[in-house]
Amino acid sequence: LAAIYSAYIIYRGIRNPEIAPQSQDSYSWSDRLLGLKDLAPTLILILVVLGSIYGGFATPTEAAALGVFGAFVFAALNRQMTMKILFECLIGAVKTNAMIMLIVVGAGFLSRVMGFLGIPAAITLAITQLNLSPYMLMLLLGGVYLVLGCLLDGFSIVVMTLPIALPMVTAAGFDPIWFGIYLILMVEVSQITPPVGFNLFVIQGLTGEPIMNIARYALPFFFLMLLTTAILTVFPQIALYLPELMVTK
Numbered sequence: 367l368a369a370i371y372s373a374y375i376i377y378r379g380i381r382n383p384e385i386a387p388q389s390q391d392s393y394s395w396s397d398r399l400l401g402l403k404d405l406a407p408t409l410i411l412i413l414v415v416l417g418s419i420y421g422g423f424a425t426p427t428e429a430a431a432l433g434v435f436g437a438f439v440f441a442a443l444n445r446q447m448t449m450k451i452l453f454e455c456l457i458g459a460v461k462t463n464a465m466i467m468l469i470v471v472g473a474g475f476l477s478r479v480m481g482f483l484g485i486p487a488a489i490t491l492a493i494t495q496l497n498l499s500p501y502m503l504m505l506l507l508g509g510v511y512l513v514l515g516c517l518l519d520g521f522s523i524v525v526m527t528l529p530i531a532l533p534m535v536t537a538a539g540f541d542p543i544w545f546g547i548y549l550i551l552m553v554e555v556s557q558i559t560p561p562v563g564f565n566l567f568v569i570q571g572l573t574g575e576p577i578m579n580i581a582r583y584a585l586p587f588f589f590l591m592l593l594t595t596a597i598l599t600v601f602p603q604i605a606l607y608l609p610e611l612m613v614t615k
Contacts, residue, residue: 407440420608466521500538504599507531508552508592515556519564523553540602547605551595558584558591 418424441447
């Protein structure tokens with residue numbers, strides 16, 4: 367759906383060039399074809415990472431390590447890797463992982479305390495007693511994730527809500543793998559919801575536009591992602607098709 371909307375935007379830009387940002391640079395088709403070679407490393411990395419996962423040669427964590435190694439090799443071949451850049455990358459990785467581990471520790475502590483207090487079981491029982499249909503349950507969870515997306519980052523949402531949401535979802539008859547895909551979609555939606563939408567801040571850093579303007583521009587994609595989530599909820603086999611192919615019979 368997002369691809370269709372993007373194609374529509376491109377079509378409008380072709381029909382009315384004045385609505386698109388104007389550039390003074392011009393390129394011939396030969397320049398464009400020669401420029402494709404610069405995309406080769408990215409394409410190779412995608413094939414290595416996803417191919418190793420779907421081929422059963424590596425776990426997602428191992429595939430991520432392969433991707434990092436491949437990126438290092440390409441950077442070295444292009445003479446873009448220096449000791450200074452490598453040191454900055456390592457420092458950035460340490461800072462990011464330290465932050466994530468603190469969140470994981472806090473979320474793990476919170477989950478353990480909630481488990482001892484019986485909060486997940488009590489919430490699950492309370493929602494079960496509402497006699498909600500499976501679709502109403504997912505609608506309720508979707509609303510909760512939208513609210514949390516306005517206040518928390520995606521990783522915190524996952525680690526804080528999964529111990530509560532997963533038992534309810536499985537009890538309603540939904541596949542845990544499908545719920546993982548559903549949760550990823552909802553987290554992606556939270557990345558474009560102000561005021562904490564991470565992707566909004568990335569675009570703001572690139573364009574310098576006010577954050578609310580960017581949020582308004584992202585609104586069509588917000589609704590498209592919600593529509594995609596609704597379609598996957600009604601037709602879960604769309605999300606389960608590839609995982610079922612990977613299961614060894």
